[in-house]
């Protein structure tokens with residue numbers, strides 16, 4: 259299958275273009291000035307239900323929606339486009355809009371970028387002790403873009419917001435200096451857009467370094483859903499699979515962390531065949547997805563998705579809470595809803611699906627799971643725990659936040675029982691090297707502390 263990409267400039271070439279209303283076309287054009295948009299022939303021909311496209315989760319997952327900007331933001335930008343304002347004025351306005359959308363949530367730029375011999379390693383993030391994230395330059399795009407994407411700044415023209423690295427040798431040097439790292443996560447974008455020979459360069463550097471502590475190479479990817487032909491008919495599909503086999507044969511576990519947002523993504527012949535070929539190499543596939551209003555905010559859908567995954571040999575891994583960036587106001591659900599949907603889905607499935615964890619917020623101090631909502635001595639509370647923490651000692655320790663039916667993120671919560679701070683905050687301040695955290699409701703100005 260030949261890969262055909264569609265974006266703003268050739269929207270009219272989409273085979274189903276004639277079915278998209280003029281209002282929708284306008285919305286796509288306006289919103290995609292701010293947030294990235296790209297689709298391809300597999301998504302439009304095999305995933306989207308064009309008979310009902312306006313409410314179709316696959317369409318909403320991939321095509322920008324008017325509601326992703328605030329009404330005033332949409333109106334102003336639309337007016338500017340209509341008036342054909344100068345390129346410089348338009349670019350300035352778009353830049354301001356983007357910076358208002360919290361482009362780097364959870365302090366990714368400030369606090370997760372490590373140093374080696376005093377030099378910042380842009381292109382690497384090291385937040386949790388055992389795992390290092392690498393953003394290879396060649397993998398900083400995707401086969402199509404998700405409308406909810408929390409890495410959206412990677413795909414915009416905001417150069418200062420990009421982080422990526424070209425040289426595998428820096429990655430290896432950092433691994434040698436940090437023997438506590440057992441897992442590497444290749445991420446992006448989507449590393450599976452890289453040609454096999456490029457990916458092989460990174461993998462060979464790891465193998466040649468012969469790092470006894472390294473046990474797992476994870477690859478965060480949405481290619482199974484957005485371009486399964488990557489593993490079937492692309493010219494280097496066989497080389498990719500051979501590469502997975504080679505790594506597995508060397509005793510390093512290869513784990514594809516597949517972004518799967520909806521059961522339909524698992525229904526085509528192409529995806530089923532791709533999953534089977536990947537598993538034949540010895541690699542495992544684990545699944546993760548945020549919970550997204552307008553796409554998958556339904557417990558039966560999640561139960562169905564986990565069952566389908568398990569039937570195909572995929573291990574359900576994470577349900578995330580939509581991150582506080584980009585179009586969160588369009589996709590986000592409250593923490594209470596997230597907890598209810600997770601539980602109602604979890605209760606329906608057999609134990610073999612219950613490898614999934616969530617709903618989890620990838621927040622500044624760590625991955626925080628909502629364990630439950632309950633009442634303690636007359637006070638309604640959220641029970642929370644760290645699945646991952648900047649300090650590993652925080653993991654697994656329950657803590658309590660006052661119940662708030664509007665809360666959508668950790669920053670919206672305050673400690674329960676009249677406490678002035680959560681148990682981890684003193685330590686967190688020390689780790690961030692700041693004197694104070696500016697309270698629990700973080701404003702745009704103090705998001706840098708998140």
Ligand code: SF4
Nearest residue numbers: 400403404407447480
């Ligand atoms: S595949 Fe991942 S990185 Fe790419 S657009 Fe979707 S969420 Fe963003």
